[in-house]
Amino acid sequence: MKVRIIIPTYNERENIIPLLTELLRVAPPDTRILVVDDSSPDGTGAIVRRLAQGEPRVSLLTRPGKLGLGTAYQQAFRRVLDEGGDDCVITMDADFSHAPRYVPELIRSAERYDLVVGSRYIRGGRIENWELWRRALSWGGNLYVRIITGSPIHDCTAGFSAMRSDFLRRVPFERIRASGYAWWFTLRMMFYRRGARIVEIPITFTDRRLGTSKISTNIIYEGLIEPWRIRFSKL
Numbered sequence: 001m002k003v004r005i006i007i008p009t010y011n012e013r014e015n016i017i018p019l020l021t022e023l024l025r026v027a028p029p030d031t032r033i034l035v036v037d038d039s040s041p042d043g044t045g046a047i048v049r050r051l052a053q054g055e056p057r058v059s060l061l062t063r064p065g066k067l068g069l070g071t072a073y074q075q076a077f078r079r080v081l082d083e084g085g086d087d088c089v090i091t092m093d094a095d096f097s098h099a100p101r102y103v104p105e106l107i108r109s110a111e112r113y114d115l116v117v118g119s120r121y122i123r124g125g126r127i128e129n130w131e132l133w134r135r136a137l138s139w140g141g142n143l144y145v146r147i148i149t150g151s152p153i154h155d156c157t158a159g160f161s162a163m164r165s166d167f168l169r170r171v172p173f174e175r176i177r178a179s180g181y182a183w184w185f186t187l188r189m190m191f192y193r194r195g196a197r198i199v200e201i202p203i204t205f206t207d208r209r210l211g212t213s214k215i216s217t218n219i220i221y222e223g224l225i226e227p228w229r230i231r232f233s234k235l
Helices: 016-026 044-054 069-083 100-110 132-149 181-193 217-231
Strands: 003-009 032-037 058-062 088-091 115-119 126-128 161-164 198-202 204-206
Touching: 003 016, 003 044, 003 069, 016 032, 016 044, 016 100, 032 044, 032 069, 044 058, 058 069, 069 088, 069 181, 088 100, 100 115, 100 161, 100 198, 115 181, 132 181, 132 217, 181 198, 181 217
Parallel strands: 003 032, 003 088, 032 058, 115 198, 126 204
Antiparallel strands: 088 161, 115 161
16 A cells, blocks of 8 residues: 655644654655645755655645645645555644554554544543643534534544545545634545545544644634534535
8 A cells, every 4th residue: 555644834843854754764665755834934844855855755845835734735635646646645743743653553444444533532542741721622622523513533633644545536625614623524524424434543642742832713713613514514
């Protein structure tokens, strides 16, 4: 199974080289990595560009500014699908909250499922280094989404996942207008409503090692509104 890993970045210069180094170590040898950088002021894109000059498995997609997580994935998905040749697409954060050691298990599971979600909220899943208020916000937000949308997925907002490329082609992801966590549960409902075979695998989610979190009040607000739109739309 040929795999492409997509990693959106914005100001991740402290994390990106250690992350890419670890991914190249644990992933199958023919795995390719696409970094999508929103013209990070800290030079993340330039760092990746230099690495890519000597490492053909790494490539860089540079965007003109901070345009949001959702459109970053939309552009990356379109590029990967247009290029072809990949059986599986993995998505993950750049800050080590999604540990590279889970990538082989995601790939193995994608042999049998259309969508594999690295989950904090099934048996065996954990969260480390989060304050109580943030744990409550995340757990409550996922419960809220599940109740309103009818999603069978326990961790609706997680960004660590593997998708079979052939099924991703059937999903109109470019119609998604949400940008933050809401983008994830909208995409997954598109998979679910189209009959995807879905599984969650437990992961330990660890708060970022370096840099600052990018959560905002707009992302939280969007997370409150979008489930209702999903409930009453065909997606």
